[in-house]
Amino acid sequence: xxxxxxxxxxxxxxxxxxxxxxxxxxxxxxxxxxxxxxxxxxxxxxxxxxxxxxxxxxxxxxxxxxxxxxxxxxxxxxxxxxxxxxxxxxxxxxxxxxxxxxxxxxxxxxxxxxxxxxxxxxxx
Numbered sequence: 001x002x003x004x005x006x007x008x009x010x011x012x013x014x015x016x017x018x019x020x021x022x023x024x025x026x027x028x029x030x031x032x033x034x035x036x037x038x039x040x041x042x043x044x045x046x047x048x049x050x051x052x053x054x055x056x057x058x059x060x061x062x063x064x065x066x067x068x069x070x071x072x073x074x075x076x077x078x079x080x081x082x083x084x085x086x087x088x089x090x091x092x093x094x095x096x097x098x099x100x101x102x103x104x105x106x107x108x109x110x111x112x113x114x115x116x117x118x119x120x121x122x123x124x
Contacts, residue, residue, distance in 0.1 A: 024093065026093040026094070026095070027095075028082060028085075028086060028093060028094040028095030028096075028098075028099075029093060029094075029095045029098060030095070031078065031082050031095055031098070031099075032079065032082045032095030032096070032097065032098020032099040032101070032102060033095070033098040034078075034098075035074065035075050035078035035079045035082065035098065035099065035102035035106070036075065036079070036098045036099075036101040036102040036105060038071050038074050038075055038078075038102075039071060039072060039074070039075025039076075039079070039101075039102045039105035039106040039108075039109055040105050040109075041071050041109075042067075042068045042069075042070075042071030042072040042074075042075060042105070042106065042109030042110070042112075042113065043068075043072075043105050043108050043109045043112065045064055045067055045068040045071065045109075045113075046065075046068040046072070046108070046109050046111075046112025046113050046115075046116060047112060048064070049061060049064055049065055049068065049112070049113070049116035050112060050115070050116060061116070062117070064116075065113050065116045065117045066113070066117075068109055068112060068113035068116070069109075069110060069113035069114065069117070071106075071109055072105075072106045072107070072108070072109030072110030072111075072112075072113055073106065073110055074106065075102040075103065075105055075106025075109060076102075076103055076106035076107055076110065077106075078099075078102060079098075079099045079100065079101070079102030079103035079104075079106055080099070080103055081099075082094075082095050082096075082098065082099030082102070083096060083099040083100060083103065086099065
């Protein structure tokens with residue numbers, strides 16, 4: 001009894017669909033990536049606020065905390081919406097990875113800004 005393995009050529013239709021989803025910039029990927037970048041900006045601003053104890057003026061510090069909060073909330077909302085409307089998993093071109101990243105980074109930015117906001121109200 002012998003076992004034979006036969007290599008079959010892939011279907012051309014499947015290849016074109018797969019390559020289009022993998023290598024093109026779809027609307028879902030664009031929305032997820034943009035939300036992730038905005039949320040990342042919120043994290044960077046929040047970390048800068050956390051690192052600069054008293055080196056930034058009170059008014060400027062408050063404005064930066066609000067910008068970080070808005071960027072974080074934007075990342076959370078748009079990332080969650082992108083995940084809700086996606087009809088496939090990672091690699092399908094629906095922006096699932098960008099949406100998930102935006103959701104996580106948005107939560108981090110929101111928490112950092114929320115922690116920095118009371119510090120911005122202090123005088124002295």
